[in-house]
Amino acid sequence: xxxxxxxxxxxxxxxxxxxxxxxxxxxxxxxxxxxxxxxxxxxxxxxxxxxxxxxxxxxxxxxxxxxxxxxxxxxxxxxxxxxxxxxxxxxxxxxxxxxxxxxxxxxxxxxxxxxxx
Amino acid sequence: xxxxxxxxxxxxxxxxxxxxxxxxxxxxxxxxxxxxxxxxxxxxxxxxxxxxxxxxxxxxxxxxxxxxxxxxxxxxxxxxxxxxxxxxxxxxxxxxxxxxxxxxxxxxxxxxxxxxxxxxxxxxxxxxxxxxxxxxxxxxxxxxxxxxxxxxxxxxxxxxxxxxxxxxxxxx
Amino acid sequence: xxxxxxxxxxxxxxxxxxxxxxxxxxxxxxxxxxxxxxxxxxxxxxxxxxxxxxxxxxxxxxxxxxxxxxxxxxxxxxxxxxxxxxxxxxxxxxxxxxxxxx
Amino acid sequence: xxxxxxxxxxxxxxxxxxxxxxxxxxxxxxxxxxxxxxxxxxxxxxxxxxxxxxxxxxxxxxxxxxxxxxxxxxxxxxxxxxxxxxxxxxxxxxxxxxxxxxxxxxxxxxxxxxxxxxxxxxxxxxxxxxxxxxxxxxxxxxxxxxxxxxxxxxxxxxxxxxxxxxxxxxxxxxxxxxxxxxxxxxxxxxxxxxxxxxxxxxxxxxxxxxxxxxxxxxxxxxxxxxxxxxxxxxxxxxxxxxxxxxxxxxxxxxxxxxxxxxxxxxxxxxxxxxxxxxxxxxxxxxxxxxxxxxxxxxxxxxxxxxxxxxxxxxxxxxxxxxxxxxxxxxxxxxxxxxxxxxxxxxxxxxxxxxxxxxxxxxxxxxxxxxxxxxxxxxxxxxxxxxxxxxxxxxx
Numbered sequence: 001x002x003x004x005x006x007x008x009x010x011x012x013x014x015x016x017x018x019x020x021x022x023x024x025x026x027x028x029x030x031x032x033x034x035x036x037x038x039x040x041x042x043x044x045x046x047x048x049x050x051x052x053x054x055x056x057x058x059x060x061x062x063x064x065x066x067x068x069x070x071x072x073x074x075x076x077x078x079x080x081x082x083x084x085x086x087x088x089x090x091x092x093x094x095x096x097x098x099x100x101x102x103x104x105x106x107x108x109x110x111x112x113x114x115x116x117x
Numbered sequence: 118x119x120x121x122x123x124x125x126x127x128x129x130x131x132x133x134x135x136x137x138x139x140x141x142x143x144x145x146x147x148x149x150x151x152x153x154x155x156x157x158x159x160x161x162x163x164x165x166x167x168x169x170x171x172x173x174x175x176x177x178x179x180x181x182x183x184x185x186x187x188x189x190x191x192x193x194x195x196x197x198x199x200x201x202x203x204x205x206x207x208x209x210x211x212x213x214x215x216x217x218x219x220x221x222x223x224x225x226x227x228x229x230x231x232x233x234x235x236x237x238x239x240x241x242x243x244x245x246x247x248x249x250x251x252x253x254x255x256x257x258x259x260x261x262x263x264x265x266x267x268x269x270x271x272x273x274x275x276x277x278x279x280x281x282x283x284x285x286x287x288x289x
Numbered sequence: 290x291x292x293x294x295x296x297x298x299x300x301x302x303x304x305x306x307x308x309x310x311x312x313x314x315x316x317x318x319x320x321x322x323x324x325x326x327x328x329x330x331x332x333x334x335x336x337x338x339x340x341x342x343x344x345x346x347x348x349x350x351x352x353x354x355x356x357x358x359x360x361x362x363x364x365x366x367x368x369x370x371x372x373x374x375x376x377x378x379x380x381x382x383x384x385x386x387x388x389x390x391x
Numbered sequence: 392x393x394x395x396x397x398x399x400x401x402x403x404x405x406x407x408x409x410x411x412x413x414x415x416x417x418x419x420x421x422x423x424x425x426x427x428x429x430x431x432x433x434x435x436x437x438x439x440x441x442x443x444x445x446x447x448x449x450x451x452x453x454x455x456x457x458x459x460x461x462x463x464x465x466x467x468x469x470x471x472x473x474x475x476x477x478x479x480x481x482x483x484x485x486x487x488x489x490x491x492x493x494x495x496x497x498x499x500x501x502x503x504x505x506x507x508x509x510x511x512x513x514x515x516x517x518x519x520x521x522x523x524x525x526x527x528x529x530x531x532x533x534x535x536x537x538x539x540x541x542x543x544x545x546x547x548x549x550x551x552x553x554x555x556x557x558x559x560x561x562x563x564x565x566x567x568x569x570x571x572x573x574x575x576x577x578x579x580x581x582x583x584x585x586x587x588x589x590x591x592x593x594x595x596x597x598x599x600x601x602x603x604x605x606x607x608x609x610x611x612x613x614x615x616x617x618x619x620x621x622x623x624x625x626x627x628x629x630x631x632x633x634x635x636x637x638x639x640x641x642x643x644x645x646x647x648x649x650x651x652x653x654x655x656x657x658x659x660x661x662x663x664x665x666x667x668x669x670x671x672x673x674x675x676x677x678x679x680x681x682x683x684x685x686x687x688x689x690x691x692x693x694x695x696x697x698x699x700x701x702x703x704x705x706x707x708x709x710x711x712x713x714x715x716x717x718x719x720x721x722x723x724x725x726x727x728x729x730x731x732x733x734x735x736x737x738x739x740x741x742x743x744x745x746x747x748x749x750x751x752x753x754x755x756x757x758x759x760x761x762x763x764x765x766x767x768x769x770x771x772x773x774x775x776x777x778x779x780x781x782x783x784x785x786x
Contacts, residue, residue, distance in 0.1 A: 001121075004164040004172070006422055006518040007507055007526075008124070013426045014503035017434065018496040018644050022480070025640030030479045038484045040547050040636070059559050060372065061281055062711060063189050064365055066562040067182045068274040069719070071361040072267060073569045074174055075253075075354060077525060080576040082250025083734060090254040091734045093264070095727050100267045102723060104274040105715070113278050114715050116708035120415065125291055129299045136303055136326050140310035145318055146543060150490065152322050153536065155303075159329045162299070165291070166340045171332075171353055173525040178357050181532025181565075183325065183364050185558065188539055190318055190368040194375045205313050212312035220305040227297050235293040237341050245344070246521060246582070252347040259351045266358040273362030277369035 061113050065105070072101045125165055132158035149187040153180055170246055296337035304330035315382045317371045321364065328360045394514040395678060400425075426507075429517055433506045433651060440650040441468040444696065451700040471643075478639035485546040486636065494541035495637065495644040501534035502652045509658055510585045512668045512680030524572045524582040527659065528565070531614065534652075535561045538633050541645075545636040553632025556707060557616055563714040564613035564620070567722040571607045574600050574729050575663050588667035592674075593741060597664040599748040600729055602756055604664040606722050611656040612695055613714070615649065619702040620710060657691025658684070665691075721759060728755055 079086075079094040108114055135154035142148040156179040163172035206212070227233055252258040303326055310323025332353045339349025400421060407417035442457065442465055449456025457464030482488060507517040508526055520526055535558055542554020576582050578599065579590045597604045613620040634645045661667060665687050668680030705713075728751055736747045 001164075001167055003518045003520050004169060005120070005419070006426075007164075007504075007520065008161075009419070009422055010426050010430075010504060010507040010517065011500070013423070013430055014500040015496060017430060017503070018499040021644060022492065022496070022640050025476050025478070026480055028476050029639060030477075032479065033481065035484075037481055040483050040485070057193065057281070057372070059555055060186075060189050060193055060368075061278065062559055062563060062715075063182075063186050064277050064281065064369065065274065065715070066566060067186055067361055067365055068270050069566045070182045070562075070569070071178055071358055072270055073566065073573070074177055074525065074528075075263070075266070075358070076573055077522075077576060077582065078170070078246060078250035078253050080250075080573045080730075081580050081582055082247045082254070083577050083730060084580045084737065085247055085251060086254055088734060089256075090260075091730055093254055093260060094730065097264060097267045098723055098727060100264075100271050102720070104271045105719065107275055108278050109716070111278060111282060113282055114712070116711055119290070120419075122291055125295060129295075132299065133302055133306070136306040139322050139326060140306060140314065140319070145316065148319060148322055150540070152325060155326065156329065159333060162296070162333055163336055166296075166336050168336050168340070168350060168353075169520070169522050170525070171336060171350060173522050173529045174354070174357060175332075176529035177525060177532055178361060179325075179329075181529070181535060182562070183361060185535060185539065185562065186364055186368055187318065187322065188543070190372060192543075193372050194318065206315055209313035212309050215312070216305040216309040219308065220301055223301040223305075224298060227301070228294070232341070233292075233294045233297070235341050236290050237293075238344060245347070245350070247580075248345065249347050249350055252351055253354070259348070262351065262355055266355050269362050270358055273365045277365040280366070280369040280373045 058116055061108075065108055065113075068104060069101065072097070121165060124161065128158045128161040128165070131155070132162070145191045146188060149184060149191060152187065153184045156180055156184065168245075170249065293337060293341045296333055300330045300333040300337070303327075303333065317374070317382070318368070321367045321371070324363065324367075325360060328356055328363075332356050393677060396515055426517070429506055430503055433503060434647075436654065437647050437651045438468045438472065439465075440654055440692075441471065441647075444650060447693070447696050448700050451697075475640050475643040480639040480641065481636075483546055483636045487544040487546070490540050490544035491636075492641070494537045494544060495634075495641040495648075497533055497537035497540065499644045499648040499651075501530050501537060502648045502655060504530045504533070505652075505655045505659075508584050509655070510588045510662065510667060511684050513585075513589070513673070513677040515678070515681055516585060519583055519585045522582050523584040524576055528569055528572070531561070531565065534648075535565075541637070542633040545633070547636050550633050550635045553635065557633055559707070560616060560620055560710060561614055563711055564610040564718070567606055567714065567718040568610040568614060570719075570722040570726050571603050571610065572663075573726055574603045577726075577730055577733055584662055584667075588662055588669065591666040591669055594745055595664065595666040595669075598745055600664070600725070600752060601749070602725050602752050603722075603729070604660065606718060606725065607663065608660060608694070610718065610722075611660065612698055613710075615653050615656060615695070617649075617653065617695060618699040619705050621699075621704055653695050654688060654692045657693075657695055658688035660691040661687035717763075724755065724759075725752075728752075 076094065076097065079090075079097070083091060083094075132155050135151040135158065138151040139148050139155060142151060156175060160172045160175040160179075163169075163175055253263045254260055307323045307326030307330060310326065311320050314320050314323060335349045335353045335356065337349075339347070339353075342349070403421055404417060407420070408414060412420075445467070446456040446463070457467035460466040460470055482491060505527060508520050508523040510516040510519075538557045538561070539554050542550045542552075542557075545551070575587050575596060578596060579587050581587065634642060637645060661684070666683075667687070668677075668684045670679065670683035673680050673683065729748075732748055732751045736744045739747070
């Protein structure tokens with residue numbers, strides 16, 4: 001509990017310091033906005049269309065694989081730290097857990113979803 | 118008022134306000150960002166409950182993966198995100214009344230329970246992390262749910278990849 | 290010390306807000322967001338009961354972890370479906386997807 | 392001299408309590424003072440990292456680097472800060488102002504948060520968190536979030552494309568990194584950074600799991616978005632990526648965050664695999680650990696810079712293939728091997744244990760190289776025009 005209180009205080013300080021930097025810069029710096037300056041930077045070209053470009057679906061597939069792997073590897077942490085207190089059988093169980101994870105990767109690989117095209 | 122109670126109340130306020138904003142905002146990216154605020158508040162609640170592992174897992178899994186997935190999905194379906202037209206169903210008021218009734222009856226039922234105002238026991242020196250690892254992996258405890266969770270995630274991956282890759286078959 | 294009731298009230302309120310979102314929102318992504326709220330309410334309950342019960346019995350934390358896995362699976366499949374439907378019907382409004390109406 | 396900070400803390404605590412301040416409040420006050428000092432050290436270090444980075448890149452490119460302000464140009468970063476402070480802070484049209492301003496704050500905060508769990512010496516550290524390894528990953532998640540917030544809120548196509556690439560990069564390489572973070576947890580049975588440092592008193596973990604240290608270095612560089620994985624910036628294609636619309640101090644915060652992040656990851660490599668603050672004479676005088684820590688972290692940071700200024704940028708598909716088709720399976724096999732070997736060797740004496748682990752690593756590394764070689768041979772055969780013609784003729 002004590003250590004989480006410390007982390008909370010640390011978060012507050014870590015947010016205040018960059019915030020203060022931006023605030024000081026805003027006070028010290030000039031403010032003369034004009035339409036050209038505020039326009040979207042595009043190497044001197046006029047912006048065409050909506051800036052909300054529809055992105056490649058491939059990014060989504062990688063995010064999907066990442067999500068599943070992230071969840072599973074995070075669950076391996078309790079296994080990892082208690083490995084000395086567990087019998088060999090449980091260590092193998094953890095390995096089985098990992099192998100199920102690998103099966104998913106093999107499937108996506110075989111399915112050709114890891115290709116970037 | 119102890120410091121712990123103040124932290125709890127602040128976190129609860131963050132959770133509830135941003136939860137309301139999630140359901141009320143028109144802009145879907147903003148809704149996802151409000152969801153992140155809610156999730157962060159829940160992580161603070163876990164820390165207050167001395168479940169430090171779950172607090173960090175909440176941030177890693179929910180904010181680091183699930184929220185990112187939501188933002189990606191919103192980007193993929195952008196045309197609807199221009200937020201035109203009503204965002205609520207016609208019978209939203211009915212849903213609102215129903216939810217208030219459900220909330221009130223939940224609280225009514227719980228408050229008649231003996232343990233409602235229970236005070237927590239001290240954690241002491243119990244190493245909850247190692248205990249968690251043992252309960253997850255010993256067959257006498259929760260080994261089966263743990264492995265089933267892995268299979269569930271595998272099934273989700275296979276299914277989601279299958280659904281997401283359907284487009285190729287259409288083009289053929 | 291915080292009594293258990295505070296956590297239960299918070300969790301019930303969060304669950305109700307999530308339920309409202311599921312029932313009232315039109316956008317499918319928003320419905321999934323609201324389901325996440327409900328799952329989080331469940332998790333608060335599980336962890337609170339773990340903390341206020343016997344601390345050595347880890348059932349509450351274990352099932353909170355299972356709920357994380359379920360949430361991840363739900364998001365993965367749910368969003369994949371939303372995107373797939375969006376490609377076919379060009380909409381993510383749940384009411385307009387009425388292929389199976391008749 | 393054993394524990395100067397603890398003594399100072401106790402003395403101040405006694406002083407505050409004698410003034411009639413409540414125990415809990417004075418504890419919070421002293422923690423706050425400690426945090427502010429720790430963050431200030433990190434920020435001052437950050438200022439000098441700007442100078443070090445510019446000096447080192449200049450030497451790599453056979454130039455002199457900053458050399459006008461002060462001896463060897465050491466006051467150059469202060470001039471830069473003054474410049475950043477008095478620059479105009481523009482917000483582009485159509486930007487989502489709140490999110491736009493929040494992104495750089497979160498970006499730097501996610502890096503500063505890492506300093507809370509760094510064991511600088513056995514008696515000099517912020518907090519000994521029992522889930523510190525996952526806490527690092529959690530802080531990284533906030534960094535990822537800040538990238539996507541910056542890219543989305545800028546209302547700029549380049550920024551958005553840069554943010555997608557950066558996020559794809561960061562989330563992909565997070566998997567091998569998390570898998571490798573499991574390995575010190577297996578070896579020590581703890582997720583606390585302090586325990587990990589303490590248990591390397593006899594031997595460094597790089598002797599036990601050299602392959603893991605290598606994979607961690609690679610994925611750390613990718614997490615940082617540094618060259619050769621800097622395709623999120625790609626100056627020639629998407630003109631510097633997600634922070635394109637940021638100017639003045641906000642840009643400075645992104646830049647400062649990147650440099651401090653690189654240094655902090657150098658520190659993590661040294662803590663997880665190179666003994667952290669351990670070195671000769673540390674047991675007699677724990678404060679000496681601060682010196683070893685910074686030396687090792689600087690070496691780690693220097694290696695990251697060395698890679699950055701030597702290796703050219705790779706393409707996004709190559710980056711993703713390298714991660715998902717090589718690094719992830721490789722790190723998982725390292726993990727399984729380490730778990731099984733550690734469990735079966737844990738009863739033996741230290742020399743046997745270290746030797747066995749090292750041998751297992753060498754065997755795994757050799758097998759990997761052989762598989763890669765076979766793959767490369769097959770690929771070359773396929774790519775070779777002569778053999779393709781032969782194959783078509785015989786077909």
